[in-house]
Amino acid sequence: MSLLVVKDLKKAFGGNIAVDGVSFELKAGELLALIGPNGAGKTTTFNMVNGQLPATAGSIQLNGRELVGRPPRQIAHMGVGRTFQIAATFASLTVIENVQLAILAHERKIYSFWKPAASYYRDKAMSLLEQVGMDSQAERPCSELAYGDVKRVELAIGLANDPVLLLMDEPTAGMAPKERNELMALTKKLVIDRNMAVLFTEHSMDVVFAYADRMIVLARGRLIAEGSAEDIRNHPKVQEVYFGTGKTFEKKQSDATA
Template identity: 65%
Template sequence: MSRPQNSKLVVENLQRAFGGVKAVRGVSFSLAAGEVLALIGPNGAGKSTCFNLLNGQLRPDAGTVRLDGVDLVGLPPRKIWRLGVGRTFQITATFASMTVAENVQMVFLSRARRLLGLWTPAAGAFRDEAQSLLERVGMGAQADRPCGVLAYGDLKRVELAMALAGDPKILLMDEPTAGMAPGERQDLMALTSSLVRERGLAVLFTEHDMDVVFGHATRIIVLDRGQLIAEGPPDAVRADPRVQAVYLGSPA
């Protein structure tokens, strides 16, 4: 396993089985601040299981997951989130009846553990902070619209703002461009890459669109049947015969 300098996330020998099916088998990798790491592989490769092991939705049968030296294995998702692991989902997770700004404010409130009294208005809490994040992701003008009326690509931007409101060190993005038009996909990942540089984030994302993967990942890891079969910069992974055989196909 290669280990980037200043690694924030270090995964070693991660394993998880469901009955007789070994979904993740001895996976090890590291992720450093400023990296955009893509996790790819064919359907059933173990990508979603690996994601769920990292943020505590599943517990590994073996292996360690460390964030800045702190072992995350066995911690509940809310604790892992507070330690700095944020996540976006393939299907957006917003409150449809609440405004765009309110969705982001809710994350700030949760992060601050603020309990408002029965008669204390929450509408103004962290409004400026939410507006600033929404401006950054291109949603400032829609702050007062209900999320339920937004186009899907705009919902993805709101979800990104919500993830950033949690002040993550590591951002896990599960199929971030699923359901988006090609132009929207590239725009969202370009935005993500710029946020990585600005904030010193580390991003791990899964994606089926290879134009997105090879256009925006700084490094790629490839799973097949639960095992890591390749790791490296995009050009090296694209040329790897094993990756071509199980996922990309032979070059023309």
């Protein structure tokens, strides 16, 4: 049974149709990549799933419950987590305090300024940091971290609401190849260990082909292909839309890893 079911999703901005009848499903324990050239409708689709953008038409169901029409905060409390293309942490706070604040927000708690945030949910925050390999740096200010480590902290923050579905927007943007692979290998492990689903957008084709269980490809707001790495690599429409007639996907993928 699918965890996420998106059916006939549509988004119009005035007379411009950004997403046109997109449908796909995602199961627990699966890592699904949403890819496509610039202007394909990836980000619009992504933002409709977590409620940042209202859908013009269609349905988005999580465990049989409709998400369309709900605000992002309510969707988060239904079990949808989110990370962003540009890592967002409080630089002056420690690693663990950043995660504790995320847990506080999920639990709808308001902490007293007379009682430091560091006294709340410390055990749970440390457990999340252990899962992403950042427990040894828990007391360091985020301002002192390397960018790859900041992205790991952001991943822990994304897990603060114990999501069944995690949305990752360009998770490896700005990272070196080694860091990209380490972060996605960690994400893949979390998908398996927590039996959650991940939907992610990504421009680095080496990351997509190495770690995604399946891929869906958008072009001009429509879904043009869906399947495994091999299916997508050999799909003639994907070849044409991404790289133009006569160019090969294998060459573009090798360029991405160079």
